[in-house]
Amino acid sequence: MTCIECSRELSYIDHKNAMDTYGVELCARHQSRMDKLMRKKNTPLEAIQLYYGLKQAGVNPMLEWWDGNKSVDIAISRVKLNIEIDTEYHMITHDQAMNDLEEAMHSFKNGFTTIRIPHVLIKHYLKETVNNLLGIIEGLKANIKVI
Numbered sequence: 001m002t003c004i005e006c007s008r009e010l011s012y013i014d015h016k017n018a019m020d021t022y023g024v025e026l027c028a029r030h031q032s033r034m035d036k037l038m039r040k041k042n043t044p045l046e047a048i049q050l051y052y053g054l055k056q057a058g059v060n061p062m063l064e065w066w067d068g069n070k071s072v073d074i075a076i077s078r079v080k081l082n083i084e085i086d087t088e089y090h091m092i093t094h095d096q097a098m099n100d101l102e103e104a105m106h107s108f109k110n111g112f113t114t115i116r117i118p119h120v121l122i123k124h125y126l127k128e129t130v131n132n133l134l135g136i137i138e139g140l141k142a143n144i145k146v147i
C-alpha cells in the first residue's frame, strides 16, 4: 500500500480513506490536495477518479487543465482530447446545451476533441469507461499520424 503520487507507505486509515473516497491509494497529503481542488475548482469527484483510472492505465492526463478560456476537467494533451464530466446532464436546459455545443465548436476549431461523460458512468463503470477512452485515444493517435 503506497501512494500512487509519491510512493509513500500508507497507514491503514489513509488507505481506507483514500479507497473509500477516490478508489486509489493516496497518502494524507495527496488526499488533502484533491479535497482542496474539489472545494476550490468545483472539480467533480468522478473527474478525480477518472484521472487516476487513466493514470493507472498508462495515460498521462491533466486535471483541471486551463485551455485559455476555461478549465477542462481532464485533458490528454498528446492527442488533444478534452474530457468534461457531466454531473447534472439529466437536468440540462437548452441554454446549457447550446453552451456545450459552442464550447465543442471552439475546441474543434483549435484541433481539440471534447467528449462529455455522465458522472454516473464513472461511478459505476470506471473500468469500462477507461477502456473506451483508451480506444478513443488510440483512434485519435492514428488520425494524428495520418495528418
Ligand SMILES: [Zn+2]
Residues within 6 Å of the ligand: 003, 004, 005, 006, 007, 008, 026, 027, 028, 029, 030
Ligand atoms: Zn502521496
